[in-house]
Amino acid sequence: MSERSEDQELAARAATGDESAFRLLYRAHVRPVYWIAHSILNSAVDAEDVTQETFVTAWRKLPDLQLAGESILPWLATICRFQSANRLRQKRRDQLHTTDAADETLADTVNVEDQVITAALADRIAKEIGTLSALDQDIFRLCASEGYAYEAAAAELGVSHAVVRNRLSRVRTRMRGAVEEVRDA
Template sequence: MPTQTSDQRWAAQAAAGDENAFRELYRAHVRPVYWIAQGILASPADAEDVTQETFVVAWRKLPRLELQGESILPWLATICRFQAANRLRQRRRDRANTVDTLDETIPDTVSVEEQVITADLAARIADEVGTLSELDREVFRLCATEGYAYQTAAEELGVSHAVVRNRLSRVRTQLRGAVKEVRDA
């Protein structure tokens, strides 16, 4: 019998109402979701709001989720894109009601192509992270996802500062390659 990934386990527990499991999902994926929102909205404040809205929607929908694959990130990315599109529509309505002309810098829609690229990108990153060694995944989780300083991550993992710095650099290079593959495709 195959073992469940952390996402699968946390999603099942959160779907059953376990708030701690949902907190783990949040911690694991809040930064990638924020990056997706920021890429669409180009506003840190709106991206933060949309990130929070994404996880509120995810909490409500988790009991009906049938997780496809090991990572919940592609599902969260889809929710995030819909929330961001809603935010863009709200911006346009707000501006139309307060200004005579519509700001041309706000896109009318989120392009389907961009949504597919974002979903593919999230899936590719999740796949690539899945290929990392356990130590590399932990270094990535602590430093890139949870924002730990190198020294704090090193202490948590029982390795040196240099090990964390070097491994994270290698992981980032690997992930940049994966991102470039999706964008070039």
């Protein structure tokens, strides 16, 4: 019998209604999902809304999920892209009803090439996070995903403020490098 990944275990538990398992999936993947939405929508407010809609949809659809790989992130990225496309269409409809001139900054459709890049970006970010030490993953999760201040993360992890600040700086540099690799490809 093959060993299941943590995402697979958490998804299976969440599919049965285990809210704590779903909360762990959320914490592990909220930032990559947010950045996917932000890259499509170019709006922090819309990206936050779409991120929440993505996880609400995921919660409803988990019982039917047949997880192909070890990570749930590609599935979440697909949901996020659909939610983002829906948001763009809704903004376009709203705009047509509220103004005479269309805003040229809103795309009529979501570019397929952008969707492929976004999926590749999500995969690359997930892989890069997987290569981090346990402490760096915890620091990234607390500060980048859960919004902890450096001091709060340091207290939670039992390390100094400087350790959190320095390690998070290195992690962010690695993540920027990973993003650049995908964008340059």
